[in-house]
Each structure stands twice: as structure tokens, then as C-alpha cells.
Amino acid sequence: xxxxxxxxxxxxxxxxxxxxxxxxxxxxxxxxxxxxxxxxxxxxxxxxxxxxxxxxxxxxxxxxxxxxxxxxxxxxxxxxxxxxxxxxxxxxxxxxxxxxxxxxxxxxxxxxxxxxxxxxxxxxxxxxxxxxxxxxxxxxxxxxxxxxxxxxxxxxxxxxxxxxxxxxxxxxxxxxxxxxxxxxxxxxxxxxxxxxxxxxxxxxxxxxxxx
Amino acid sequence: xxxxxxxxxxxxxxxxxxxxxxxxxxxxxxxxxxxxxxxxxxxxxxxxxxxxxxxxxxxxxxxxxxxxxxxxxxxxxxx
Numbered sequence: 614x615x616x617x618x619x620x621x622x623x624x625x626x627x628x629x630x631x632x633x634x635x636x637x638x639x640x641x642x643x644x645x646x647x648x649x650x651x652x653x654x655x656x657x658x659x660x661x662x663x664x665x666x667x668x669x670x671x672x673x674x675x676x677x678x679x680x681x682x683x684x685x686x687x688x689x690x691x692x693x694x695x696x697x698x699x700x701x702x703x704x705x706x707x708x709x710x711x712x713x714x715x716x717x718x719x720x721x722x723x724x725x726x727x728x729x730x731x732x733x734x735x736x737x738x739x740x741x742x743x744x745x746x747x748x749x750x751x752x753x754x755x756x757x758x759x760x761x762x763x764x765x766x767x768x769x770x771x772x773x774x775x776x777x778x779x780x781x782x783x784x785x786x787x788x789x790x791x792x793x794x795x796x797x798x799x800x801x802x803x804x805x806x807x808x809x810x811x812x813x814x815x816x817x818x819x820x821x822x823x824x
Numbered sequence: 825x826x827x828x829x830x831x832x833x834x835x836x837x838x839x840x841x842x843x844x845x846x847x848x849x850x851x852x853x854x855x856x857x858x859x860x861x862x863x864x865x866x867x868x869x870x871x872x873x874x875x876x877x878x879x880x881x882x883x884x885x886x887x888x889x890x891x892x893x894x895x896x897x898x899x900x901x902x903x
Binding site: 698700701707709785 | 863867868869877
């Protein structure tokens with residue numbers, strides 16, 4: 614299994630391609646990428662509903678016919694440009710980077726998209742001989758989740774190395790984070806490698822030590 | 825709905841402060857917990873509560889408790 618990261622131009626969010634045999638699954642697709650004609654696009658997984666992580670969903674479906682999987686709450690909220698934060702993205706970027714920050718020209722403030730398949734509880738699926746665990750991880754947003762496969766966790770914005778999880782965006786919940794997500798993450802194998810929604814991968818045990 | 829009560833409730837809940845704190849000193853630059861993340865939460869809550877859609881410039885310049893009231897008045901909210 615091979616993992617490739619593509620850093621987007623939207624707050625440098627990470628998109629991941631996970632390849633096995635000739636198949637590939639995409640995680641949090643951004644707007645600008647191409648897949649080689651030789652690969653078979655299997656499905657798209659979304660870690661949460663924020664615009665910088667879903668901006669390529671419609672492209673994936675239109676260009677590659679890939680089914681999109683996420684939590685039911687993620688699906689519901691990414692269907693609205695206010696709850697998926699696209700409407701606030703320009704202002705947020707300017708506040709983060711500076712008032713004169715350049716926002717990508719093809720940025721879509723009214724962007725919405727929907728999933729093809731949703732889940733409301735943790736589940737396991739099989740993908741090209743691998744056991745894939747889809748874990749609800751509410752806290753950063755109501756629709757947050759993670760994908761665990763063979764000791765690799767794609768965590769979206771739920772965890773970062775040496776950094777507290779941001780739980781204060783609209784819909785975020787410290788209660789859900791502490792009651793639901795934190796115990797689940799702490800029960801994962803410490804040798805798991807985390808592929809976060811921003812920044813570089815890190816060992817889960819590094820995050821555990823920071824708690 | 826009393827607009828000022830609702831406005832104050834949103835500020836109290838967003839920033840975790842009491843109503844006493846909501847005065848001329850309650851500004852983006854003067855309150856540590858009023859960062860860009862809290863700002864987005866504030867704007868989203870205000871849009872929901874008052875059924876308005878702020879322009880980007882108004883979101884960026886929503887810099888204080890009192891100035892926010894003036895901005896909302898431009899969107900037809902009566903205080």
C-alpha cells in the first residue's frame with residue numbers, strides 16, 4: 614500500500630491518495646489534481662465537512678465517477694455553504710494570513726456538495742484485502758471522522774502533533790470530543806501513524822504523550 | 825425577540841463571558857479569546873439568529889461589540 618500527500622492551496626490542507634494494486638482511494642480531495650489513467654478510482658473518504666477538505670468532491674464525482682463516503686452529519690453540513698464554512702473561508706484566510714492575503718481565484722464561496730454513502734456509527738469495510746475502520750470523531754466539527762487502515766490513521770483536523778484540537782468552530786463540541794472521540798483515539802494502537810488534515814504525519818504515541 | 829438580549833446571549837456563549845464584560849473594551853484586538861476561530865463562530869451565530877448574510881468586508885471589520893451593533897443595523901436589525 615502506498616500513500617501520497619498533496620498539499621492544497623486552501624490553508625495548505627492535505628489530500629491523500631492511498632493506492633493498492635491498481636486501485637486508489639482519495640481522502641479529502643482538493644480542487645487540483647490528476648489521476649493517472651492506469652489507476653482505478655475506488656472511492657472518496659471525507660474526514661469532515663469544512664471547505665478546505667471537500668473542495669474537490671464534485672470534481673471527483675464528475676471526472677472519475679467516484680462514490681463519496683462520509684458521516685451523515687458531514688453530508689448534511691457540506692450541503693450548505695454556511696455550515697461547510699465556504700462562505701466564511703475568504704474572511705477566515707484574511708484573518709489568519711493578513712487582510713491583503715490572496716485567496717485562490719477559483720475559490721467558491723457558495724460551494725456545496727453531497728455524499729453518496731453515509732454512516733452514523735463506526736463501521737468496518739473491506740478494500741482490496743484491507744480492513745478499513747471508519748471512526749466517528751465528533752468535536753472539531755459535528756461531522757468529523759477518521760479512517761484507519763493497517764496502522765495508518767487519516768485524522769482530518771481531529772488531531773495534530775503537539776497541538777490542541779480546535780473545538781470552537783461553529784458546531785464544534787468539547788463534550789463530544791471528550792466523551793466520544795478522545796477515548797476512541799486513545800484506544801488505537803500507539804504505533805499508528807497519523808496523517809493529519811494539515812501539516813506532516815506523526816506517530817500517534819507522540820500525540821498521546823502531549824495529552 | 826429582543827435584539828439586544830439575543831445579541832448579548834451570542835457574545836456570552838461565544839466567548840464564555842458574563843454580560844458585565846460586554847462594553848467598549850470588548851474588541852477583537854482587546855480580548856484574548858476573540859481570535860479568528862471565535863470570530864467565525866460569532867459571525868455564524870449572528871447570521872443564524874438575525875437571518876442576515878454579512879459581506880466579507882463586514883465580517884473582516886466586525887471588530888468590537890459596539891461596532892457590531894452598528895453593522896447589524898445596516899442589515900435591517902432593529903435594536
